[in-house]
Amino acid sequence: MENKIKIGVVGYGNLGRGVLKAIKEHNDMQLEAVFTRREEVFLEDGSKAIHISKINQYKNKIDVMILCGGSATDLPQQGPNVAKMFNTVDSFDTHAKIPEYFDSMDKVSKEAGTLSIISVGWDPGLFSLNRLMGQAILPQGKDYTFWGTGVSQGHSDAIRRIDGVKDAKQYTVPRENALEKVRNGENPELKDRKKHLRVCYVVIEEGADKLRIENEIKTMPNYFSDYDTEVNFISEGELKKNHSGMPHGGFVIRTAITGDGNKEKMEFSLSLDSNPEFTSSVLVAYARAIAKMHKEGRTGACTVFDIPMAYLSPKTGEELRKELL
Amino acid sequence: MENKIKIGVVGYGNLGRGVLKAIKEHNDMQLEAVFTRREEVFLEDGSKAIHISKINQYKNKIDVMILCGGSATDLPQQGPNVAKMFNTVDSFDTHAKIPEYFDSMDKVSKEAGTLSIISVGWDPGLFSLNRLMGQAILPQGKDYTFWGTGVSQGHSDAIRRIDGVKDAKQYTVPRENALEKVRNGENPELKDRKKHLRVCYVVIEEGADKLRIENEIKTMPNYFSDYDTEVNFISEGELKKNHSGMPHGGFVIRTAITGDGNKEKMEFSLSLDSNPEFTSSVLVAYARAIAKMHKEGRTGACTVFDIPMAYLSPKTGEELRKELL
Numbered sequence: 001m002e003n004k005i006k007i008g009v010v011g012y013g014n015l016g017r018g019v020l021k022a023i024k025e026h027n028d029m030q031l032e033a034v035f036t037r038r039e040e041v042f043l044e045d046g047s048k049a050i051h052i053s054k055i056n057q058y059k060n061k062i063d064v065m066i067l068c069g070g071s072a073t074d075l076p077q078q079g080p081n082v083a084k085m086f087n088t089v090d091s092f093d094t095h096a097k098i099p100e101y102f103d104s105m106d107k108v109s110k111e112a113g114t115l116s117i118i119s120v121g122w123d124p125g126l127f128s129l130n131r132l133m134g135q136a137i138l139p140q141g142k143d144y145t146f147w148g149t150g151v152s153q154g155h156s157d158a159i160r161r162i163d164g165v166k167d168a169k170q171y172t173v174p175r176e177n178a179l180e181k182v183r184n185g186e187n188p189e190l191k192d193r194k195k196h197l198r199v200c201y202v203v204i205e206e207g208a209d210k211l212r213i214e215n216e217i218k219t220m221p222n223y224f225s226d227y228d229t230e231v232n233f234i235s236e237g238e239l240k241k242n243h244s245g246m247p248h249g250g251f252v253i254r255t256a257i258t259g260d261g262n263k264e265k266m267e268f269s270l271s272l273d274s275n276p277e278f279t280s281s282v283l284v285a286y287a288r289a290i291a292k293m294h295k296e297g298r299t300g301a302c303t304v305f306d307i308p309m310a311y312l313s314p315k316t317g318e319e320l321r322k323e324l325l
Numbered sequence: 326m327e328n329k330i331k332i333g334v335v336g337y338g339n340l341g342r343g344v345l346k347a348i349k350e351h352n353d354m355q356l357e358a359v360f361t362r363r364e365e366v367f368l369e370d371g372s373k374a375i376h377i378s379k380i381n382q383y384k385n386k387i388d389v390m391i392l393c394g395g396s397a398t399d400l401p402q403q404g405p406n407v408a409k410m411f412n413t414v415d416s417f418d419t420h421a422k423i424p425e426y427f428d429s430m431d432k433v434s435k436e437a438g439t440l441s442i443i444s445v446g447w448d449p450g451l452f453s454l455n456r457l458m459g460q461a462i463l464p465q466g467k468d469y470t471f472w473g474t475g476v477s478q479g480h481s482d483a484i485r486r487i488d489g490v491k492d493a494k495q496y497t498v499p500r501e502n503a504l505e506k507v508r509n510g511e512n513p514e515l516k517d518r519k520k521h522l523r524v525c526y527v528v529i530e531e532g533a534d535k536l537r538i539e540n541e542i543k544t545m546p547n548y549f550s551d552y553d554t555e556v557n558f559i560s561e562g563e564l565k566k567n568h569s570g571m572p573h574g575g576f577v578i579r580t581a582i583t584g585d586g587n588k589e590k591m592e593f594s595l596s597l598d599s600n601p602e603f604t605s606s607v608l609v610a611y612a613r614a615i616a617k618m619h620k621e622g623r624t625g626a627c628t629v630f631d632i633p634m635a636y637l638s639p640k641t642g643e644e645l646r647k648e649l650l
Binding site for chain 1: 343346347350351420423424427444449451453454455456457458460461462463464465570574583584586587588589590591592593594595596597598599602603606607610613628629630631632633634635637638639642643645646647649650
């Protein structure tokens with residue numbers, strides 16, 4: 001393929017590294033440059049990342065920038081700044097602030113004639129698509145989203161901030177009996193406590209008080225107090241050996257009755273050994289869609305809801321109808 | 326809502342009846358008329374269906390026609406004929422003939438300035454979307470489609486044609502051990518026999534030879550000879566009582582390895598008490614999309630691959646981003 005889609009990556013954390021791996025799996029894409037805020041970052045292949053201050057030198061050399069910063073502090077600034085010059089894909093996931101972020105990206109992108117897609121990944125992202133699909137097809141039904149089994153970075157960090165804790169990992173675990181009730185179409189009312197368990201693996205400083213720490217975890221407002229929480233104290237070696245991965249996943253289930261009492265169930269699920277690598281894979285597929293749609297003249301901000309699935313694929317409409325329909 | 330989407334339905338079999346039920350669940354749609362080839366068909370509410378010969382009198386009175394005929398003989402004629410005057414949605418499912426049917430619908434619709442979507446439902450349809458999504462996001466993976474547990478009309482009919490058989494129902498059953506291997510990411514090579522079981526419930530004429538009938542079923546080429554087939558002889562009463570529903574469902578599973586050996590799995594599944602009622606629900610949601618897209622000026626033929634998910638929903642982009650993303 002002569003005209004590969006040229007990808008730029010902003011940020012070289014877990015997500016950025018995942019994007020670099022994912023691009024290699026697509027024959028119609030190539031990595032053009034990685035940008036970071038830090039000086040002297042070397043990539044796995046030994047090449048050097050470029051300082052973010054030089055990003056404007058790459059205007060017209062990059063078709064789509066994949067933004068791999070975090071939603072809390074990076075993207076609200078980075079998104080609009082980069083969208084002034086480039087088409088962008090990001091994984092903005094602060095649900096409550098999506099409307100505000102969308103508006104700011106839409107304004108900048110429309111003025112600049114670029115196209116930006118926000119909140120790509122699996123939730124928000126593929127899970128959102130399945131929620132929409134379920135509600136549109138079975139409007140009288142009910143849907144449930146479960147997360148896990150997977151590591152929550154935010155909850156792990158919260159435990160690490162407790163006095164006497166050296167390191168920690170928190171898993172969000174969907175409750176099997178709640179899943180079963182939902183799948184059976186029982187339409188249960190499920191409070192947080194009934195949907196997910198929180199399982200913690202904690203390494204403590206020598207001599208620290210286990211009872212106090214366990215109590216502080218279990219009563220922590222917002223993070224743990226509304227859940228059934230299991231606390232396991234383990235050694236640093238064990239944590240490294242058994243809990244260094246970043247698995248995640250979850251379920252979107254919609255159930256409904258049609259006609260005279262016929263139960264219908266739609267279910268979408270993910271089971272991921274590497275949350276960042278899968279999320280990166282989603283970002284890269286949507287980067288292809290953005291490159292195509294911008295070529296067709298589309299500008300402004302959009303979300304996964306606005307992209308016809310065909311745009312994710314390198315295949316032509318004819319091939320897709322023949323091979324996949 | 327003042328401007329409801331006006332729906333016409335062509336054909337009043339299982340699918341057509343399902344569409345009538347589904348439309349009632351959507352506040353922004355209303356049924357305008359049902360057309361049949363038969364004379365004097367009365368609908369459930371007592372009103373009369375309209376003879377298909379009068380369909381041209383409804384031009385400009387109907388936004389979208391949902392075609393509920395079969396793929397073998399009805400749609401190849403009916404599709405292009407109706408698309409000359411109306412936007413259409415159909416569930417054409419003869420996989421091998423999709424490209425040919427698409428071309429004929431595309432030509433007619435473009436000339437007429439109408440918009441037609443073909444092959445809507447769950448397979449082809451939602452399953453196709455999930456196959457595309459899996460391949461675009463995890464290009465180095467492998468995907469599998471399983472069907473069932475569900476009634477196959479074609480296989481049931483084939484048994485009924487055997488001498489001495491009074492009635493029959495055939496279930497396609499996905500094999501649990503094959504599903505498990507696929508879910509584990511073992512990438513098995515699965516021949517038909519290894520993926521699905523065929524379970525038959527047969528009512529015979531008095532005095533008919535069970536052994537001969539069982540043998541004729543199990544050795545029937547194309548339908549049964551390549552599968553493990555289970556034959557159960559039951560009474561007419563039992564068949565009516567336990568096997569009069571039209572359940573179906575299935576699974577689309579994609580597994581892949583990312584990075585250094587991380588297993589990722591995407592799975593979409595349906596479990597349906599009523600195959601025709603669910604399929605109808607999908608057709609109705611896509612009718613909304615077709616009405617919207619035609620209003621925006623789009624014409625010609627398209628498939629589920631070409632429709633942004635937002636068009637399926639009655640909600641605005643703003644509502645969708647706020648509530649579902």
